[in-house]
Amino acid sequence: MGVSIQGGLFLYKNGGEKMGTxxxxxxxxxxKVGTSSLIHPNGAxxxxxxDQLAYTLSxxxxxxKELILVSSGAMGVGLNxxxxxxxxxxxxxxxxxxxxxxxxxxxxxxxxxxxxLTDIAQVLLTHDIFDYxxxxxxxxxxxxxxxxxxxxxxxxxxxxxxxxELDHRTTFGDNDQLSAIVASHMNADLxxxxxxxxxxxxxxxxxxxxxHLISEVSNVADDEFTVAGGSGSxxxxxxxxxxxxxxxxxxxxxxxxVLANGKDPQIIFDIxxxxxxxxxxxxxxxxxx
Ligand SMILES: Nc1ncnc2c1ncn2[C@@H]1O[C@H](COP(=O)(O)OP(=O)(O)O)[C@@H](O)[C@H]1O
Ligand SMILES: N[C@@H](CCC(=O)OP(=O)(O)O)C(=O)O
Numbered sequence: 001m002g003v004s005i006q007g008g009l010f011l012y013k014n015g016g017e018k019m020g021t022x023x024x025x026x027x028x029x030x031x032k033v034g035t036s037s038l039i040h041p042n043g044a045x046x047x048x049x050x051d052q053l054a055y056t057l058s059x060x061x062x063x064x065k066e067l068i069l070v071s072s073g074a075m076g077v078g079l080n081x082x083x084x085x086x087x088x089x090x091x092x093x094x095x096x097x098x099x100x101x102x103x104x105x106x107x108x109x110x111x112x113x114x115x116x117l118t119d120i121a122q123v124l125l126t127h128d129i130f131d132y133x134x135x136x137x138x139x140x141x142x143x144x145x146x147x148x149x150x151x152x153x154x155x156x157x158x159x160x161x162x163x164x165e166l167d168h169r170t171t172f173g174d175n176d177q178l179s180a181i182v183a184s185h186m187n188a189d190l191x192x193x194x195x196x197x198x199x200x201x202x203x204x205x206x207x208x209x210x211x212h213l214i215s216e217v218s219n220v221a222d223d224e225f226t227v228a229g230g231s232g233s234x235x236x237x238x239x240x241x242x243x244x245x246x247x248x249x250x251x252x253x254x255x256x257x258v259l260a261n262g263k264d265p266q267i268i269f270d271i272x273x274x275x276x277x278x279x280x281x282x283x284x285x286x287x288x289x
Contacts, residue, residue, distance in 0.1 A: 020276055021273075021274040021275065021276065022274040022275070022276055022280060022286045023274060023286045024190065024256065024258075024271065024272055024273075024274050024286070025189065026065075026188075026189040026190035026256070026272060027064075027065055027066060027189055028065075028066040028068075028147075028186065028187065028188045028189050028190075029060070029065060029066070029067055029068070029188060029189065029190045029191075029192060029272075030067075030068045030069075030070060030179050030182055030183040030186070030188045030190070030191045030192070031053075031057065031067065031068070031069050031070070031191075031192045031194065031268065032069075032070040032071075032072075032175055032176065032179035032191065032192070032193045032194065032246075033049070033053060033069065033070070033071050033072065033073075033194045033262050033265075034072050034175070034176075034193075034194065034195045034196070034262065035072045035073050035075065035076040036195055036196035036262075037049050037194050037195060037196055037262030037263065037265075038050065038071070038072070038073040038076060038077075038105075039073060039076035039077070039080065043076075043079060043080050043085065044080060045077065045080060045108065048264075049262060049263070049265060050108050050109065050112050051112050051115075052264060052265040052266055053069070053112075053262075053265040054109065054112035054113045054115065054116055054118070055112075055116055055265075055266075056265045056266050056268050056269065057069060057113075057118070057152055057265075057268075058113060058116035058117065058118040058152075059116075059269075060268070060272075061118055061150060061152060062118075066147045067152050068143065068147075068152070068153050068155060068182060068183075068186060068188070069109075069120075069152055069153070069154045069155065070154075070155040070156070070175050070178060070179035070182060071105065071109070071154055071155070071156055071175075072156065072175045073101070073105050073156075074098040074099075074101035074102040074105050074156055074159060075087065075094065075097055075098045075101055075159070076101065077101035077102075077104045077105045077108070078097035078098055078099070078100040078101025078102075078104070079097060079101070080101075081100055081101060081104050082097065082100065084097070094159075095159050095160050098159035098160070099159070099160055102122075102124075102156060102159070105156070106120075106122050106154065109154055113152065118150075118152060119149075119150070119151045119152070120151060120152045120153070120154050121146050121151050121152070121153050121154065122153075122154055122156075123139075123142065123143070123146075123153045123154065123155045124155070124156055124157070124158035125139065125155055125156075125157060125158060125178060125182070126157065126158050126161060126162045127157070127162065127174070127177065127178055127181060130181060130185050136185070139185075140185065140186070143182075143186055155175075155178070155179075155182060156175065157174070157175055157178050174242050176193060176242035176243045176245065176246040177242055177245050177246050177249070179191055179193065179246060180245075180246035180247075180249040180250055180257075181249075183250065183255060183257075184249060184250075184253055184255070188255065189255065189256070190255070190256050190257070190258070190271075191246065191250055191255065191256070191257040191258075192257070192258050192260065192268060192271060193243055193246065193257060193258070193259045193260070194260060194261070194262025194265065194267075194268075195243070195259065195260075195261065195262060196261070196262070196263070197259075197261060198213055198260070198261045198277075198278060199213050199214065199215075199259050199260060199261075199277075199278040199279030200213075200214050200217060200224075200228075200240065200243070200244075200259055200279040201213055201214065201227070202214060202227055203227050203229075204227070204228075204229035204240070206229075207229065213279070214279050215276055215279065215280065216279070216280045216281075216282065216285060216286075217247065217279060217280070217281045217282075218251070218281075218282060218283055218284070218285065219251065219283075220244050220247050220248040220251060220281070224244055225241065225244055227240075228240035228241045228243075228244050229241075243259055247259070247281040250281060251281055251282075251283055254283055256280065256281065256282045256286075257280075257281040257282075258271050258277075258278050258279065258280050258281070259278050259279045259281070260277055260278030260279075261278065
């Protein structure tokens with residue numbers, strides 16, 4: 001079991017040793033994967049992640065779990081396809097790149113999921129879509145039909161029309177919060193956020209080598225936001241801030257969220273088996289020695 005350092009935070013013992021098991025009971029699961037897990041730092045496609053994500057979700061789908069994948073990466077894949085090193089400055093050009101990348105992203109997923117005999121579907125959403133009762137119903141009906149037919153919806157923000165959270169310079173979209181919105185409306189038991197980092201640390205580990213991984217968080221307040229920095233990769237957008245906002249929403253609704261490293265998506269099996277990997281955001285402490 002972790003050591004409490006304050007309020008609702010538990011650090012891993014001995015600087016990272018993982019102990020105990022968690023009680024995770026999840027049937028409907030939203031998995032969010034960030035650009036940093038899908039694209040190598042050199043800009044190339046991380047084929048292992050695509051393949052292992054498809055394998056893991058297909059295996060769980062075959063076990064009867066209901067899965068929704070929220071995937072970033074349209075911009076990263078678009079940059080790669082157009083042989084560009086960095087995002088263009090203009091928002092229109094960014095949106096065009098994302099449109100190019102989105103179809104390529106789906107091609108990559110379709111290939112890998114086909115290999116594991118799993119059908120997928122593309123669902124492009126905006127953050128506010130659930131606020132309109134008619135659209136809300138259409139979106140929910142679509143998700144419910146797909147899940148009933150064992151099809152895995154692959155969600156991304158519809159970057160062509162979503163401009164509300166873009167600063168028109170450096171950030172593009174926010175799938176961390178979109179995944180929490182989807183988890184919330186689809187009444188998911190668990191949100192798994194896969195990133196390029198082992199979990200939530202007491203300071204940005206890409207900047208501070210003595211940062212400690214936090215095992216469990218039961219409350220996200222100002223203290224947590226002060227140690228949440230920006231994105232660690234060239235392509236990620238929200239950094240830890242948007243992940244904490246997603247966690248805040250999950251906690252408020254008494255749902256669980258696990259933030260874990262997506263370099264090997266089979267970590268999802270460990271999460272569901274209750275192994276104390278990553279950071280668990282949960283109102284109640286569910287780790288037992
Ligand atoms: N307190 C923190 N704990 C962990 N990571 C942090 C923290 N503060 C900032 N970060 C940064 O957040 C990054 C993950 O966010 P981001 O690059 O947007 O990934 P993704 O593409 O997976 O959404 C990490 O690589 C890390 O550099
Ligand atoms: N819609 C954008 C994703 C934006 C986003 O939230 O990215 P990330 O921080 O990598 O999860 C894209 O597909 O590039």
